Amino acid sequence: MSITATLPIKKRKGVSTILGTLIFIGILFTSVIPMLLVMKQADTIYTKKIHDVENMDDDRAREDLIVYTYDGGDTSINVKVKNIGETSVKIARVWTNDEYHDENTTIVTNSEEVLGPFEVPDVVENVTVDASVVTERGNIFYSISGSLYFSGGGWSTTSYGICVIIHNAEGGEFQVSLWNVSRNPDQWDVFYTSHAKEWEDVVATTPVPEPSSDYQIAVKERKGSKWKSIPGSPIDTPIDFPNGPPFILVWLNAK
Secondary structure, X not given: OOOOOOHHHHHHHHHHHHHHHHHHHHHHHHXXXXXXXXXXXXXXXXXXXXXXXXXXXXXXXXXXXXXXEEEEEOOEEEEEEEEOOOOOEEEEEEEEOOEXXXXXXXXXXXXXXXXXXXEOOOOOOOOEEOEEEEEOOOOEEEEOOOOEEEEOOEEEEOOEEEEXXXXXXXXXXXXXXXXXXXXXXXXXXXXXXXXXXXXXXXXXXXXXXXOEOOEEEEEEEEEOOEEEEOOOOOEEOOEOOOOOOOEEEEEEEOO
């Protein structure tokens, strides 16, 4: 009588288990892992897009232009743009009322460019024109000189003025005065006084009646019971329109 061994059957069962495991691993590597890699790549692309958008928003926020307009001869105007921001700016378009003019001018930081002249259509006596510039990043900056009006065969601005910005990092009380050397050589016209200690930057603006090379601005800070000039004051603030802006901006540091 003979006995049949069962060992070969056990070996075949072990082989089936190993083959099943290998097939499962093969499926894992051929489907699941590539899918995970694709998802990882998609996450990387998405993160990069977010980073790019954040960089664009940051660059857009760092754009800062001063724009003003003046007579460009006959019925045209010039647009002067000064870049006071932290990044170069590319001007894509200039608007004069409802007319636009394509531009391709890059202005590096701390520099200025004159754009134009731009012809204004349908000019008649006392017509006005407003101007603005659009940057490649989508910011819009309007002329600080306001509207120009056509009178007597030329363009004029409607107002002149001086704006003083005091960087007030530690708090203080301030007094801001205007002096016109030629008109009132002995009189300072105080146009701003703090009524209490201020903790934010101070912005004080005064209109002036006409262009003049003789304007000066004085800024004083209260020290105890006395007003004392802050460093850099007084400051010459000539308005040489149309060769310069009709509206002057002055920055001072209180400390």
